[in-house]
Amino acid sequence: MLGEYLIVGRRASEIAASVESGVGSGALEPGQVLPPIRELAERLGVNPNTVSAAYRILRERGVIETAGRRGSRVRPRPASTARGSLRVDAPEGVRDLGAGNPDPALLPALGEVFAAVAAEYDREPGMYGQPPVDPEFAALARAALDADGVAPGAVVAASGSLDAIERVLAAHLRPGDAVAVEDPGWGSMLDLVPALGLRPVPVAVDDEGPVPDAVERALRAGARALVVTDRAQNPTGAAIGAGRAVELRAVFAGHRGVLLIEDDHGHGIVDLPLHPLAGATDRWAFVRSVAKAYGPDLRVALLTGDPVTLDRVAGRHRLGPGWVSRLLQRTVVHLWRAGAVDPVEVARAYAMRRDGLVRALAERGVAAHGRSGMNVWVPVTDETGAVARLMHSGWAVAPGARFRMAAPQGVRLTVSSLTEADIGPLADAVAAAVGPVRPLSYG
Numbered sequence: 001m002l003g004e005y006l007i008v009g010r011r012a013s014e015i016a017a018s019v020e021s022g023v024g025s026g027a028l029e030p031g032q033v034l035p036p037i038r039e040l041a042e043r044l045g046v047n048p049n050t051v052s053a054a055y056r057i058l059r060e061r062g063v064i065e066t067a068g069r070r071g072s073r074v075r076p077r078p079a080s081t082a083r084g085s086l087r088v089d090a091p092e093g094v095r096d097l098g099a100g101n102p103d104p105a106l107l108p109a110l111g112e113v114f115a116a117v118a119a120e121y122d123r124e125p126g127m128y129g130q131p132p133v134d135p136e137f138a139a140l141a142r143a144a145l146d147a148d149g150v151a152p153g154a155v156v157a158a159s160g161s162l163d164a165i166e167r168v169l170a171a172h173l174r175p176g177d178a179v180a181v182e183d184p185g186w187g188s189m190l191d192l193v194p195a196l197g198l199r200p201v202p203v204a205v206d207d208e209g210p211v212p213d214a215v216e217r218a219l220r221a222g223a224r225a226l227v228v229t230d231r232a233q234n235p236t237g238a239a240i241g242a243g244r245a246v247e248l249r250a251v252f253a254g255h256r257g258v259l260l261i262e263d264d265h266g267h268g269i270v271d272l273p274l275h276p277l278a279g280a281t282d283r284w285a286f287v288r289s290v291a292k293a294y295g296p297d298l299r300v301a302l303l304t305g306d307p308v309t310l311d312r313v314a315g316r317h318r319l320g321p322g323w324v325s326r327l328l329q330r331t332v333v334h335l336w337r338a339g340a341v342d343p344v345e346v347a348r349a350y351a352m353r354r355d356g357l358v359r360a361l362a363e364r365g366v367a368a369h370g371r372s373g374m375n376v377w378v379p380v381t382d383e384t385g386a387v388a389r390l391m392h393s394g395w396a397v398a399p400g401a402r403f404r405m406a407a408p409q410g411v412r413l414t415v416s417s418l419t420e421a422d423i424g425p426l427a428d429a430v431a432a433a434v435g436p437v438r439p440l441s442y443g
Helices: 012-025 037-044 048-060 111-123 135-147 161-172 187-195 212-220 242-252 307-318 326-338 343-363 383-392 420-434
Strands: 064-066 072-074 156-158 178-183 199-206 225-229 259-263 283-289 301-305 375-379 410-414
Touching (some): 012 048, 048 072, 135 326, 156 161, 161 187, 161 259, 178 187, 178 212, 199 212, 383 420, 410 420
Parallel strands (some): 178 199, 178 225, 225 259, 259 283
Antiparallel strands (some): 156 301, 375 410
């Protein structure tokens, strides 16, 4: 069962440490079955309750998982090599459509803003004991949420949307709990869930977002949380419409206890209206990052939610980093006040490239998805071959393996750097690389 590795210890903490040591050294590999509680207790000469406590510690730390009569086994290791490493680096002379970055030309200039914020800081430096959330940041954020119909709730600042989502999941779930995630979906999210010791459950996505029947199946199967992207879903560009929001709310009506997390990924870069789901369950959180519209290095996101969720997240945050830099919060405030980003113009720029590419591909017999945002998802039958052939044609794209679990194969193309003149040649290259394929089925 364990080969030559011997678990040692007399106390629960010592036994747990022995197993963790074996996992860390590689002597205990992912999937390896641990001895039954009574068997290990007899071997170590301890009470079975001691071994049971040790296994409980290991489960809570995400080291092992228990599958009923199949016993306890070492969990697959949290991703030390993220899905982002599955990218294809663009060599010299090859256009990079795989990185997923926004168009720098559509981001606001920050020099004058930083200077103004620094001058404010010189007059009134930030100190310990001040509110963790800048009052004006909270007020402006809440006003925008109100305008979009997001349920009432206080505002908390986080260091990006993934940080906010991680904190919400950790506030409510324990290792081993199941989390329903979009498939295809954001690669970082698909990494984060198992890294927290949680179990990802794939939920099919179409152009309108998560498929209601798939959500229902995941929740009936025991998923305790669901993470949903409202607009500009990465990688498919899906956006939840009014009808889909009604359907999803009807599903949640039978699962009020599920933790619902919404990521408004497209805020500031799409012109489609928001149809929020917030408040459809008892525990919920709504996240907005400034990364896509104002720049990825502005690591600021806002989070609202039900009182219990916000209290837990804010309380735990105080015991860690304490607060998100108020200098960054003030920078975002200045950008918001100045109207530094015109969402309509930014959305128009991305839509012209994205819709143009989708149309050009359709004319060549290639189905593609890209309802909103800066990405186009192209279903393929041979992902590796398509990526290689496109590279040979001068285009580096993101392999779909970064974004999917059970979903069919595909490749993601980020349109941010495209010009109108690029669309025809790129569509020709994609058509030659993938050939005509049947439209992707999300049923």
